[in-house]
Amino acid sequence: MNLDKNHFIHPTSSLKQQHETGAPFIFTEGKGVYLTDITGKKVLEGMASLWNVNVGYGRQELAEAARQQMEKLAYTNSFSSMSNEPAIRLAAKLAEITPGNLSAVFYTSGGSEANDTAYKLARYFWKINGQPQKKKIIARKKAYHGVNIGATSATGISPFHQMTESPAPDFLHVDNFSVRALRECIEREGADTIAAFIAEPVQGAGGVNIAPDGYFQEIRKICDEFHVLFIADEVITGFGRTGKMFGCDHYNVVPDIMLVAKGITSGYLPLGAVIVTDAIHKQLVEKSEGVLLHGYTYSGHPTSCAVALKNLEIIENENLIENARLMGEELLKGLKKLEQDTKIVGDVRGLGLIGAVEIIDPATNRRFPTPIAPLIGTEAAKRGLIVRTVVFEGMDTIVFSPPLVINKQEVNELVSILKKSILEVEKKV
Incomplete structure (x- = not known):
């Protein structure tokens, strides 16, 4: 951890936070849609890293x-x-x-x-x-x-x-x-x-x-x-x-x-x-x-x-394009259900295996004065799911792009962890 803090300047990261707290994960292994860090913790990679690991991890x-x-x-x-x-x-x-x-x-x-x-x-x-x-x-x-x-x-x-x-x-x-x-x-x-x-x-x-x-x-x-x-x-x-x-x-x-x-x-x-x-x-x-x-x-x-x-x-x-279409429909359906199951989910959208969930203040039907999506992202990471949050240009958004090899069970896992994370944050806002 100290080697990372002292010698690795991370792209698109808070340099101050990196130096003070270190990396939230140091990954050592990947398989399918999952990554494992040096502590043995396994997480579902809901972003395919940077929108790019389409065929999943560990392809020999x-x-x-x-x-x-x-x-x-x-x-x-x-x-x-x-x-x-x-x-x-x-x-x-x-x-x-x-x-x-x-x-x-x-x-x-x-x-x-x-x-x-x-x-x-x-x-x-x-x-x-x-x-x-x-x-x-x-x-x-x-x-x-x-x-x-x-x-x-x-x-x-x-x-x-x-x-x-x-x-x-x-x-x-x-x-x-x-x-x-x-x-x-x-x-x-x-x-x-x-x-x-x-x-x-x-x-x-x-x-x-x-x-x-x-x-x-x-x-x-x-x-x-x-x-x-x-x-x-x-x-x-x-x-x-x-x-x-x-x-x-x-x-x-x-x-x-x-x-x-x-x-x-x-x-x-x-x-x-x-x-x-x-x-x-x-x-x-x-x-x-x-x-x-x-x-x-x-x-x-x-x-x-x-x-x-x-x-x-x-x-x-492996017909991964068709799988992206089908699993994208499953993902969008699961994310849409969050509109009914939570109070702070606003617009939900997606096309294939790329999607987003907007966070809104139910009292005003507008964005919270302080963005909430990063809190949800942090909570999701604790529970074993990596997502990305977008909070610039007036947005308070959680975005997704899992590997194209994802299956229905893994889509349900993604949605389940996200729902629990949103409900946990709802208690505090």
């Missing part, structure tokens, strides 16, 4: 895929047109399973890098087409796109901007579900200055906010009307999380650029990707000159790509 197939690839070719770079077999095969697989004419892949190490890459490629696309002034990126309020400088600037959650008070220029934000707001923003700024609009099919870290019917179809039309590229950030929603392979599949909308990471390897190794349409790829090939001066040391990492291929095989062979 993925360890074996990594071992075999490491023994053969652990790593080689992809600069100067060098290539490797797993990266090529995975790119072809992604072209096969993504919607529409998305067909060409640029690899990154994760979602934040995928976001920054997409912004650069969008701006570069317009530059080689003679419109270098098209460089602004429109994102949405309550959006989360990562923590690199560009990704942080696109993120529509203000506390992320307050860390350094230095967002990058040319990033704009509109109301998250207002088609009109997007149109007005483009018209106000001038379509000839807008490179792209970016959106998550379901806003994850911003509170699991699900778009109203018709929203993405109208967004797609506006982007086409004003010649603005549409970027879909599927970092959280990709690879079965929503009960379909990709979140965009729910809306029958094909983006110009799709971003993936997290579930592509189920978190077993770092990997992300930017996938572009045939049309964009053709323009990049025909009109770019010299070297594309963008890339990461681990772009197209052979071992990560080999693990991703095996991970996608598991998702398909």
Whole structure:
């Protein structure tokens, strides 16, 4: 514990609390939907860690895929047109399973890098087409796109901007579900200055906010009307999380650029990707000159790509997308029942195995003056369930995204622990 406090700076954590109290859990083992810590305590991972352990913990197939690839070719770079077999095969697989004419892949190490890459490629696309002034990126309020400088600037959650008070220029934000707001923003700024609009099919870290019917179809039309590229950030929603392979599949909308990471390897190794349409790829090939001066040391990492291929095989062979749909319905049904069984549960929502529960003050039907969700999260952890709480931008929300291998008994366990935790906190508020 002291080694952790003295030497490990934790991401997205309270540094003061970490140094004073140490880690709430130090995990040593995972199996299925459960984790075990150094004390032997077993907990149900209701978040699949960071929305990403889709095939569950302890998959020997993925360890074996990594071992075999490491023994053969652990790593080689992809600069100067060098290539490797797993990266090529995975790119072809992604072209096969993504919607529409998305067909060409640029690899990154994760979602934040995928976001920054997409912004650069969008701006570069317009530059080689003679419109270098098209460089602004429109994102949405309550959006989360990562923590690199560009990704942080696109993120529509203000506390992320307050860390350094230095967002990058040319990033704009509109109301998250207002088609009109997007149109007005483009018209106000001038379509000839807008490179792209970016959106998550379901806003994850911003509170699991699900778009109203018709929203993405109208967004797609506006982007086409004003010649603005549409970027879909599927970092959280990709690879079965929503009960379909990709979140965009729910809306029958094909983006110009799709971003993936997290579930592509189920978190077993770092990997992300930017996938572009045939049309964009053709323009990049025909009109770019010299070297594309963008890339990461681990772009197209052979071992990560080999693990991703095996991970996608598991998702398909075990019908985990259908399981996500069915268990998502069970989870939503259980969470909806909390509205009747407790006093402080407000709006409940979900799509596949991603969901949220809003906490409200029954006296006012509004948020408590001090957020209550973190108290429930702490109580749940004591009882053996890990959830995540969202308390910024006026929210007081508990969110979920368990592994796609979860079964009905485990869904019931999740809901039962959550109910007991809410009822315990209700006594104190």
